[in-house]
Amino acid sequence: MKKIAGIAVALAAATVLSACAPGQGANTYSRSQARTEQSVRMGTVESVRNVRLEGTRTPIGTLAGGAVGGVAGSAIGGGRGSTIGAILGAVAGGVAGSAIEEGATRKDGVEITIRLDNGNIIAITQEADETFRPGDRVRILSGGGTSRVTR
Secondary structure (H helix, E strand, C coil): CHHHHHHHHHHHHHHHHHCCCCCCCCCCCCHHHCCCCCEEEEEEEEEEEEEEECCCCCHHHHHHHHHHHHHHHHCCCCCHHHHHHHHHHHHHHHHHHHHHHHHHHCEEEEEEEEEECCCCEEEEEEECCCCCCCCCEEEEEEECCEEEEEC
């Protein structure tokens, strides 16, 4: 039983660590964005709306949940009952692991509507790692198909 508990803890830790993935806010850059040119536009914040950024659903959560569920399910019954329990446990664990990962990686975000200096109005949604208020002067950095709002 200690072996099963150890495996469950290790797999749960892997799932939790997957939640530590970097966000997509004003202050977070991916490695591929480093040392790349970005265009800069200036504007004024018109409005800010709080939003929820959905979490990730990678195979890690599903596999970890499936493994834990399979091990736990195999402990039920003996012979064929053990096999059926392992299969059902793996399926249920995979579904639960995926849902847990999505919930653990969900983040608060903001939708920022900006009037650019040229008069155009744009909206950008990003992680809420910086506070913006209507009337704030901001920079919009764009490059590689992504944009972010900074001060």
